[in-house]
Every structure is written in C-alpha cells, then in structure tokens.
Amino acid sequence: MADQLKLPAEKRTEFGKGAARRIRRADKVPAVLYGHGTPPLHLSLPGHEAMLALRHSNAVLTLDVEGETHMALAKDVQRDPIKRFIEHVDLVVVRAGEKVTVEVGVHLEGEAAPETLVTTDHSVLEVEAPITSIPEWLMVSVEGLEAGTQVLAGEVELPEGVTLVTDPEALVVNVSQQLSAEAVEAELAEAEAEAGIEQEESDDEAAEGGSGETEGEDAEAKDE
Template sequence: MAGEIPDLVAEARTGTGKGAARQARREGKVPGIVYGGGVDPLPINIPFNELLKRLRSGRFLSTLFNMKVEGQDDVRVICRNVQRDVVKDLPTHVDFMRLRRTSRINLFIPVEFINEEDAPGLKRGGVLTVVRPEVELMVTASDIPEKLVVDLTGLNIGDTVTISAITLPEGTRTIIDRDFVIANLTAPSSLVSQEAEEDAAAAEDAAEAAAAEATETEEG
C-alpha cells in the first residue's frame, strides 16, 4: 500500500457563483469544487499560498489527497482541473473528484533499487543510469503501491532493466503499452576512454600493417 496520503485542508464555501468566487480571491483563497462519489458537489476554498506550493512541487494532477473540510467527512480526492489566470498563470479555480475505494486512477509511483552490492557491474565501477525514477500506473484507489522495487542482483555492465522485470501489484497496469526501460548499467567513463584508446591503437596498428604489406607488394 502507498505511504501516508497527504492532507489537503479546505473550507466549505457558503456562496456560489462569480460573486462568491471573486470574494474568495480577494481573501487570498482559491475557489474550487469537489464532485463525484455519488453525493452532491461541495463548493470549497483553498488558501492560495498552500495551493501554489502544492502546484510548484509537481505531480499535482496525479497525486491522491485526503481532503479535510470542517463539518465534512475526510475524503480521498484527485485534482482533475486547475484554471489559471491567462496573464499571471496563477490558479483561479480548481476541481477535485471524490474517489471510491474501487475507483481507478493514474498515479506516478516511485522506483526503488535494491541489492546494489550484489550487482557485478557496479562492483566493476559501472554506473546505474535511472531512466524512469517514477512510473505512471493505473491503480485502484484502495490498493496503491508505495513503490516499485528493482532487484539489481546479478546485473552486469551493459544490462538493461525494463518494466517487465518488475512484478506489478495485482490489478495494476502501466499506462505505456510497451516494455519500456527503467534503468541501465553503463561502463564508467574511465573504462569507456580506455576501450576507445585501445580501439584507436588497434585501428592504427591495423593501418600500419596494411601500409607495410602494400609497400612490400609494390617492392616485390
């Protein structure tokens, strides 16, 4: 299961319409609405600074929140739309959707790498290049994985880890319909330089040998 779901504190908005929304903005709040879940929509206000901080931290539209509104039961929500000022690009309205336990949603799940000490390629000085530190999955709201685990045991230089190497929780699937790369183990720059020098030296030796052979042929 996922770790602790972050709280998002809001307050019920008493009025509706443009007038109430403008009043909320004058008070340093962003008006919004919570809908779905088989109950009536709930107009809300969220502190502007708090919402802006959340937006700037990233992944706002794919993060599950525990919304807390005084006088209401806590509810899991996910943002479905953020309206912004066309000039200042600041939030002016936000829509949230309530989620049932059986709701299916898209979320970015972090990837964790384990057993680095058992990867021969890393012992040789190889570099683990992480292509996707997070993977977007379709998950059930009641069963969100905290992370995806990649076991690096036996990984050698040149090996690649794809999504098919990870066992996904039951009922979870990737958004991308192909076996995409999660990480790969590459040679260290010193080894690459050494191999390049060896290749260059070998090519030079081959060229000199060919030139010598050609000279001998001409003299013969």
C-alpha cells in the same frame, strides 16, 4: 500506499487571483473538487494540514465539506517554484473500490557492479491501482547488476492488485560501463575535432613552446 487523511474543507464563493491571495494569507489553500458527473466544488483547505497530507503524490483525502463527506484524489498540486508553498490543488472525486490510473515514481535500491554507471530512463511509471491501495513508489533493485543490463517496465515488480499501463518494453533502468577520465577526454577531443573546434593552447604549453624557440634562437646566434 497512498496517504489517506481526513481534512475539513470550506466552500468558497470568491474566485480569481485576488481571492486566492486572500485565502493563502489566511493560511488556507484554494482547491477545486470535480468528477463523477458532479459540478465543480470550489473549496479552501487548512494550510498546514493540507501540506502534510500532500507531501506525497497521489494522496487520497477524505474531505469533510460542511458536514458532507467526499473521498478525493489529489490530481494536481501547484506549488510556488521558490518558496514551495501550495498555491492550488485539483481534486478528483473517487469512490471506494474503484481503480484509478496514476503515475508512480521509481526508486532504485542497492549498488550495481563496480565501474558501472546506472541511469534511469523512466523515473515514473503509469499504473492502474485500487484507490485505497495506490503504491507510494515502485522499488527497483540494481544490486550487483553488470554493465549491459537493462530493466524494462514489464520487469518491475508491482504490488498485488496493481497493473502496468506504461508500455512493458519501455526502458526503466540502464546499466553501462563507466568511462575512465582518459576515455572521457578522448571522446570529448574527438567530438570537438569532428565539430572543427580548436583547443586553445594552455599557459604551460605556451611556456614550453616559447622556451623551445628561445633555445633554438640562442643556438643559431652562437653558430653565427
């Protein structure tokens, strides 16, 4: 289920890239809280606590904003692409008892039948869930599944109170026959031939070809 953690938050009056950099240098995270018809509230969150609370998607936070309590859903967490620290957080005001539409990741467990290949077509599914009962992930078992088996979104087991928003016919998991190395090479050669791509002669093939020509030339010389 979704993380829930109480965090202190401070209102901020400075905006822009320079202000955001100063906030991050102070080990805090710039954030904005909006929704339910309330004006946007610009905040700064404690850096370490926010990082822990936002480890998982769809985190639900209870914010203490200078004595006022707000329940919020982490809608968008922007991270530095290299260092992975949190650059900014968009928070949506939520109310106890309401349902929200969120994307939840799909996790696979088990091992399919031997010599099969398991691929995931939908790594996340959109669901509607009570704000206090958002699943952390949706588990799909592939244990013993044979080649040709497909798992559709409508077949994924959902926790009680959670309903599927994604098209039930959407393909989630596909189990196919694993190709041998020889079959892969044959398919690649066929595709290259159709595309008009000529393979360069390997050193070994060149050596064998050259050896054959030399032997033939030697034989002709002897006949002369």
